[in-house]
Amino acid sequence: MPLTTVCSHCEAKYSIPDSALGKRATCAKCKTKFVVTAGAHKLANDTKATERSSATMPKAAESSAATPIAKETAKKIANPQGSKPKASRSPLTEEILAEAFAKPMKRSRTPMTYRIGILLAAIVMVALVAIYLSLIALSCYGVYYHFANHAGILEMRVGGRIKVLLFLVYASPIVIGPIIIFFLIKPLLARPAKLERTRSLTRKGEPLLFSFVDSVCKSVGAPRPKRIDIDCDVNASAGFRRGLVSFLGKDLVLTIGLPLVAGLSLREFGGVLAHEFGHFAQGAGMRLSYLVRAISHWFLRVVYERDQWDESLEAATEDLDIRLVWIVWLAQLGVTLSRGILWVLMQIGMLVSGLLLxxxxxxxxxxxxxxxxxxxxxxxxxxxxxLGLSSQLADAQIMEHLGDRRLVEDLPGLILVNAKTITPEMSANIQRQSDDEQTGWFDSHPSDKDRIAASKRLGDEGIFQLERPAKELLTDFKGQSIATTWNLYMGTFGPGVPKEALVSAAAFARASKSQWNS
Structure with a gap:
């Protein structure tokens, strides 16, 4: 039965026999040589690649024509505007953007039940923290009570080994208790994670992007961000610029993943921004949800975070005399039990926060x-x-070439190349997983099909319908993409990366063994 393959450069499609798989062919349209592929990539096993878990694909028919991602989505990523070629379009201007934003967006009131739910969730999370702090306080009081009230054990008139045993009985809680307390409060003393290098844009350098973001914020009714950062993630996020310091104000930072800008149209990209700023349209709700997220993350650290102190406690069991090592064993048992209690609290918190989020x-x-x-x-x-799966494939390709001391010059560009060369079989595999995806009790995001079904029920056509590539918002998208990739390398590998190690996205993809069918 004939299969379908796609040119990795121009996306021309050809019918091929099974015997042609894995062989090199020359595209009759663009003369590019490419490897004939028609297989499923192992990265399909994890389709929850992005922060914003996405909607389900249209159901595939049994015929080879029903490959919606390969034949429709990848094509639209290659040409996000879905309209005239660039040469026949006038440049994007602020006037064109202003005209596209002429229609006001009708805002719906947030249901009172939703607001009450946020408040109750925040109360539950704060109560869990109070239980955690109470556990620490109870441990401290237990050590003090034992020290102050059980000293009479040492005054018992016994001799020899019994006296030594009684001393250990009295001393062990005084040793074990502080160890347990220390491991409970250790996350409080831990240094915050090292901040990643960021690349920030300026209003003077990117006036169209800032104007577009301002207009989206105005439509949604959210405060404008004080800063816009860009990175190489397949994601966009808006958050408090300085964490808790910005908690009570309107000090926001918008982080934009350049692969989204490369692969989406203005209409789609604007929708993503409207989603992110929609979180901030309800000020009190966003602050309460920030509190819930912070507490959930905190419990994860308390339960799962391990460092050199944990290793030292483990190593102590190997170095101590057998007559004393049992004290360390009891300390380890106490730490494990206390973390077990916190694990239960964490599960409760994840269940409550999952419902809210x-x-x-x-x-x-x-x-x-x-x-x-x-x-x-x-x-x-x-x-x-x-794009999320294409990013996973790009990561595998980069890891493959680290031994050769080669890196891709333009990571968002590589992600886009991968997205345009997905195989029909991989497309069908992704769709099946999307169709089978269910929302779990502890999930922070609804399943794809639930979200797209809810959106369809609204039946809204949208106020913004300008279909042009989102990358037209940037003065020099290619330059920003290369600079952001370099910024990522500096933060990951340090300043020792040689410029001559960089390879263009297309050449890097062609030289990689990691492909959709590998």
Whole structure:
């Protein structure tokens, strides 16, 4: 039965026999040589690649024509505007953007039940923290009570080994208790994670992007970000610029992943921003949810974080005399039991926060749908899923070439190349996983099909319908993409990366053994 392959450069499609798989061919259209592929990539086993878990793909028919990502999504990523070639379009201007934003966006009131739910979730999370602190206080009091009230053990008139045993009985809680207390409060004393290198844009350097973001914020009713950062992730996020310091104000930072800008249209990209700023349209709700997220992350650290102190406690069991090592064993048991209690609290917190955060995602999805329309919501979801998997493939390709001391010059460009060369079989595999995806009790995001179904029920066509490539918002997208990739390397590998190690995205992809069918 004939299979379908796609040129890795121009995406021309050809029918091929099974015997042609793995062989090199020359495209009749662009003369590019490429490897004939038609297989599924192992990275398909993890389709939850992005922070914003996306919507389900259209169901594939049994015929080879029903490959929605390979034949539709990848094509639209290659040409996000879905319209005229660039040469026939006038440059994007602020006037064109202003005209596209002429229609106001009708905002829906957040249900009172949702607001009450946020408040109750925050109360539960604070109560869990209070239990955690109470556990520490109870441990401290237990050590003090034992020290102050059980000293009479040492005054018992016994001799020999019994006296030594009684001393150990009295002394061991005084040793074990502080060890348990230390491991409980250790996360409080830990240094915050090292901040990653960021690349920030300026209003003077990127006036169109800032104007676009300002207009989205105005439509949604959210505060404007004080800073816009860019990175190489397949994601976009808005958050408090200085963490808790910005908690009570409107000091926001917007972080944009350049692969999204490369692969989405203006309409789709605007919908993603409307989603992110939709979280901030309800000020009190966003602050409470920030508190819930912070507490959930805190419990994860308390339960799972291990460092050199844990290793030292483990090593002590190998160095101490057998007559004393049992004290360390009891200390380890106490630490394990206390973390077990905190694990239960963490599970309760994840269950409560999951319910809240899923509702927040549905609420933000309403903003995205009202801004870009339910059809754009669905197409954005498909593209983001594909870009996320393409990013995983790019990571595998980079790891493959580290031994050769070669790096891709343009990581967002490599992700885009991978997205445009996905195989039909891989597309069908992704779709099946999307169709089978279910929302779990502890998930922070609803399943793809639930989100796209909720968006479709709104039936909104959206206020913004400008179909041009989102990368037109940047003065020099290619230059920013290369600079951001270099910034990532400096933060990961340090300043010792030689410029001559950099390879273009297309050449890097061609030279990689990691492909969709590998």
């Amino acid at each position: 899923r509702q927040m995602e549905f609420d933000a999805d309403r903003y995205e749908t009202k801004f870009a329309g339910h059809k754009a919501f669905a197409s954005t979801s498909r593209k983001m899923r594909l």
